[in-house]
Amino acid sequence: MRRKIISCVICALIFVATFVVDVPKNTRASSTTIEYQIGTVMIGPPDEEFWSDWASDGDLAVANYQGLSGSGIIQMRVIALSHRVEYQIGFNDQWSAWASDGDVAAVIYSVIPCPGFIQMRIIAPDCHVEYQINFNQYWSQCASDGDVAILNYSGFTCPGQLSMRATMSVPTQTIVDIDPDTLNLKSKGNWITCYIDLPDYDVNDIDINTVLLEDIISAEWGDTQNETLMVKFDRSDVEDILLPGTYNLKVTGELAYGTKFEGYSDEIRVIDPGK
Numbered sequence: 001m002r003r004k005i006i007s008c009v010i011c012a013l014i015f016v017a018t019f020v021v022d023v024p025k026n027t028r029a030s031s032t033t034i035e036y037q038i039g040t041v042m043i044g045p046p047d048e049e050f051w052s053d054w055a056s057d058g059d060l061a062v063a064n065y066q067g068l069s070g071s072g073i074i075q076m077r078v079i080a081l082s083h084r085v086e087y088q089i090g091f092n093d094q095w096s097a098w099a100s101d102g103d104v105a106a107v108i109y110s111v112i113p114c115p116g117f118i119q120m121r122i123i124a125p126d127c128h129v130e131y132q133i134n135f136n137q138y139w140s141q142c143a144s145d146g147d148v149a150i151l152n153y154s155g156f157t158c159p160g161q162l163s164m165r166a167t168m169s170v171p172t173q174t175i176v177d178i179d180p181d182t183l184n185l186k187s188k189g190n191w192i193t194c195y196i197d198l199p200d201y202d203v204n205d206i207d208i209n210t211v212l213l214e215d216i217i218s219a220e221w222g223d224t225q226n227e228t229l230m231v232k233f234d235r236s237d238v239e240d241i242l243l244p245g246t247y248n249l250k251v252t253g254e255l256a257y258g259t260k261f262e263g264y265s266d267e268i269r270v271i272d273p274g275k
Helices: 007-020 235-240
Strands: 027-031 034-042 048-051 061-065 072-080 086-091 105-109 116-123 128-135 149-153 160-173 175-179 182-184 191-197 206-213 221-225 228-234 245-247 250-255 260-264 268-271
Touching: 034 061, 034 160, 048 061, 072 086, 072 116, 072 160, 086 105, 116 128, 116 160, 128 149, 160 260, 175 260, 191 206, 191 235, 191 250, 206 221, 206 228, 228 235
Parallel strands: 182 268
Antiparallel strands: 027 160, 027 260, 034 048, 034 072, 061 160, 072 105, 086 116, 116 149, 128 160, 175 191, 191 228, 206 250, 221 228, 245 268, 250 260
């Protein structure tokens, strides 16, 4: 097997794999920074504008307002560090234009119907983003990746609050190699071995207790070899969930500080010579 060759060849393979790995397939989200504000403008006289402070990474951005006039503006802006982000905000059937990268998305309203709804959506093309919006005690459901978060309300109070929160995650490149490449269901053995490489992170930071195969089977033990984490799965547990065929097995886990990863093996053949 390829893991038995000399260490310099292993390093070369890892270096090449870093550039040829199928990133969308071998990725899982890890946390990063997204910053956002939400606000209102009461069209006067007098005109009054209320912006929340900047918030980030799931914290609440809260805009406190003293009153709501018959016409006004609801607005938001979002910045994602080193990543492009696009967003809209809506009030009932009206949507703002798409805004991006810290520009203001603003929707104008002329009446405040009760009941009614406020809505928002955020897209980060190369990331995963989740978000909610709040109007006093009314929260939208959590939406993600361009889906609409709809906040239904039945009334409003003055003074009051308009708020939002969002989180964003970016792909973590993960290289997974499973040994054996062919699994004979009639063979006797104790372990399935998995090798995990995280080019952007130190594998020593992986919490082995979080490593799972196919979201079901926990790693029994592990060790670091040549900057690669080797973990062992109980062979009988793996055989219990596989039928003869070919598979790209999924491996997931977390680093000690919460960053998650997900990767898929090269094609694994499962055979049963007795059938």
